[in-house]
Amino acid sequence: MLINRQDLNFLLYNVFNAMELTQYSQYKEHDQATFDGVINTANHIAQTYFAPHNSKADEHEPQFDGKSVSTIPEVKEAWQHYAKSGLLNASQHFKDGGMQLPTLINSACCGLFTSANPSTAGYTFLTTAAANVINAFGSEDQKSRFLPGMYNGRFAGTMALTEPDVGSSLGDLSTKAIPQSDGSYHLKGQKMFISGGDQDITENIVHLVLARIEGAVDGVKGISLFITPKYLVNEEGELGERNDVKLAGLLHKMGYRGTTSTVLNFGEDDHCSAYLIGEEGKGLSYMFKMMNEARIGVGLGAAMIGYRGYLESLEYAKNRPQGRKPSQKEKDSKPINIIEHADVKRMLLAQKSYVEGSLALCLFASRLMDEFEKGDSLETEERQDSGILLDLLTPIVKSFPSYYGVKANDLAIQVLAGSGYIREYPVEQCYRDNRLNPIHEGTHGIQSLDLLGRKLWMNNGKGLQLLMSRVQTTLKHCQEHESLSLLLKAYQQKINIFSKTTMTLGQNLQNGKVDETLANSALYLDMMGKIVVAWLWLEMSDKAIRTFSSSESEDDQKFLAGKLQACKYFIEWELGEISSQSELLCEFNSTCADMEADWF
Numbered sequence: 001m002l003i004n005r006q007d008l009n010f011l012l013y014n015v016f017n018a019m020e021l022t023q024y025s026q027y028k029e030h031d032q033a034t035f036d037g038v039i040n041t042a043n044h045i046a047q048t049y050f051a052p053h054n055s056k057a058d059e060h061e062p063q064f065d066g067k068s069v070s071t072i073p074e075v076k077e078a079w080q081h082y083a084k085s086g087l088l089n090a091s092q093h094f095k096d097g098g099m100q101l102p103t104l105i106n107s108a109c110c111g112l113f114t115s116a117n118p119s120t121a122g123y124t125f126l127t128t129a130a131a132n133v134i135n136a137f138g139s140e141d142q143k144s145r146f147l148p149g150m151y152n153g154r155f156a157g158t159m160a161l162t163e164p165d166v167g168s169s170l171g172d173l174s175t176k177a178i179p180q181s182d183g184s185y186h187l188k189g190q191k192m193f194i195s196g197g198d199q200d201i202t203e204n205i206v207h208l209v210l211a212r213i214e215g216a217v218d219g220v221k222g223i224s225l226f227i228t229p230k231y232l233v234n235e236e237g238e239l240g241e242r243n244d245v246k247l248a249g250l251l252h253k254m255g256y257r258g259t260t261s262t263v264l265n266f267g268e269d270d271h272c273s274a275y276l277i278g279e280e281g282k283g284l285s286y287m288f289k290m291m292n293e294a295r296i297g298v299g300l301g302a303a304m305i306g307y308r309g310y311l312e313s314l315e316y317a318k319n320r321p322q323g324r325k326p327s328q329k330e331k332d333s334k335p336i337n338i339i340e341h342a343d344v345k346r347m348l349l350a351q352k353s354y355v356e357g358s359l360a361l362c363l364f365a366s367r368l369m370d371e372f373e374k375g376d377s378l379e380t381e382e383r384q385d386s387g388i389l390l391d392l393l394t395p396i397v398k399s400f401p402s403y404y405g406v407k408a409n410d411l412a413i414q415v416l417a418g419s420g421y422i423r424e425y426p427v428e429q430c431y432r433d434n435r436l437n438p439i440h441e442g443t444h445g446i447q448s449l450d451l452l453g454r455k456l457w458m459n460n461g462k463g464l465q466l467l468m469s470r471v472q473t474t475l476k477h478c479q480e481h482e483s484l485s486l487l488l489k490a491y492q493q494k495i496n497i498f499s500k501t502t503m504t505l506g507q508n509l510q511n512g513k514v515d516e517t518l519a520n521s522a523l524y525l526d527m528m529g530k531i532v533v534a535w536l537w538l539e540m541s542d543k544a545i546r547t548f549s550s551s552e553s554e555d556d557q558k559f560l561a562g563k564l565q566a567c568k569y570f571i572e573w574e575l576g577e578i579s580s581q582s583e584l585l586c587e588f589n590s591t592c593a594d595m596e597a598d599w600f
């Protein structure tokens, strides 16, 4: 099973009210039947063409013989089914061959593919994201040359930012773009870690490359974005000669092995043709369009790999007889299934709280994106507010699922114990695959600096006010349920601690003590992530009580009880840490920062 479908439906239709989106003109042709239809199709393709080769692609990494790359044939077959389904351009207009699908529903579909096979799904997501950047910022000529191929699956896309010496600090990148007389550019430089940078799945690959035009200023303001195809493409979209983009080699990874990771040389022979997207010097801001979508995508991917591991370990625990309750002393007593042991329940409940909470967070972000980008029936201010809140939450949407998804996979291995450690069971691969997520698309540390150093204070702190106002609305709704009263009290206490901490850090930043304040930013990221996810757990609990408490279905009652118990777990067991984190943050604890390099 890729996901608990009852959970997905509950989140889409009861918690995030997907049907409300059909009030926006972009989505007005849709109804629940079309939403369910697309999700069912995605589920079918994911189950039939992606899931079956997940472990084979892990065992048989792509190979490079010095001339070309080969991947196992199942990857191309899955790609073709995905492309044929129209999901590569699901969010585009009907007139451009798209489905005008809301981001919320599209995210649900993407989640199914990541759960089935994150490596093969990686090629599809990168292509859609790259095409969407060209669509948003490219010239008409660039759109007509490249987009049809990218949206119909003939071409794939990549994002090429990282260089061997430049990862987190993109302002220092050195790939050069040399202007040519015809208005195009020649690129020269090397990029590293580029996912999907070469493969044998598509006819062509369209790289979006960050480079510095000769003579441009230093830093991020000197960075521009270029379309750099593997094969040149004429006005009719037909392939021309091979461009001077060469694969220097494949990298070998602990997870995500089915996706090629490449080192690419641009302009080794001085004729790497590239085409500027939009204006000079705006490359990073264009790329951020892609990266913000990609960051929600990374969070969602992490949540879903975590989710998959949770479901696998749950199934195992229900069927693995081992041991007895501590009180069971009879000699002839039968072993119980491990799901009956309190400690195994702890590990399953922790996973459930992390992964269902993470999925809710990513779907909430997707819904905010819909409101901001397409919400033409909303008041202008409401629409802008959704954008501001999404901006604030993006580092958390990327980081919480990435950190806790890996923790969930770690616990899944522990539930299976010996069987979890061997490759015959899928959970060790989930762990290896998921371990990438706190690293790429801005490391965990970089996200925490972005949150505490920048995002919190943008728009005079309006994002946080908007978040707190949504939190207060949920708390008010929850007050109607007696069963939630103790949890509400505990949560309110932690909100007070969080607010006090934020204020203390903000004042210190205002006093110019930047290094001191940001030294423990990762603690703050974790703290705020927990506050946000606990809020979503309360929101889910409120909606679950309203939706299911009067249902006569036994399944609904179990679903409701499970949601309430996971909410209880998250608030009682996970939120507790916030108090000690707040102490360290508010005293500007300098233990880590004071450690000298040569004391290690």
Ligand SMILES: Cc1cc2nc3c(=O)[nH]c(=O)nc-3n(C[C@H](O)[C@H](O)[C@H](O)COP(=O)(O)OP(=O)(O)OC[C@H]3O[C@@H](n4cnc5c(N)ncnc54)[C@H](O)[C@@H]3O)c2cc1C
Residues within 6 Å of the ligand: 158, 159, 160, 161, 162, 166, 167, 168, 169, 192, 193, 194, 195, 196, 253, 256, 261, 436, 439, 440, 441, 442, 443, 444, 445, 446, 449
């Ligand atoms: C499998 C995989 C796929 C990838 N795919 C792509 C891709 O498709 N396209 C692409 O362009 N890139 C890709 N990347 C690159 C990825 O985005 C980078 O690895 C990431 O940005 C970090 O850069 P780095 O590895 O050079 O680490 P560094 O930037 O060297 O960071 C090393 C450590 O130092 C910390 N650090 C760095 N700077 C600071 C700072 N200012 N303050 C505090 N801590 C700091 C980091 O948090 C990290 O822990 C991929 C990487 C991997 C592993």
